[in-house]
Amino acid sequence: MGRSTSTPADPEQGTAVVCPQCDERVAVSAPDTEVEPTVSPSVAAFGEHSVVHCSAGHKFWVNYC
Numbered sequence: 001m002g003r004s005t006s007t008p009a010d011p012e013q014g015t016a017v018v019c020p021q022c023d024e025r026v027a028v029s030a031p032d033t034e035v036e037p038t039v040s041p042s043v044a045a046f047g048e049h050s051v052v053h054c055s056a057g058h059k060f061w062v063n064y065c
């Protein structure tokens with residue numbers, strides 16, 4: 001069977017972001033499905049954001065704007 005080279009869609013609900021340090025996919029719960037989560041190494045000065053920890057223990061922020 002063929003295997004797509006593109007990233008398969010995550011069947012789970014919510015959005016997944018990639019850890020900037022190890023490329024680990026981490027599921028996040030976006031407050032609004034219409035906003036695009038943006039990974040940031042530091043906390044946002046404003047707007048919706050949440051702290052995310054990947055399975056490797058890296059800490060980063062996801063901003064929703």
Ligand SMILES: [Zn+2]
Pocket residue numbers: 019020021022023024054055056057058
């Ligand atoms: Zn990581």
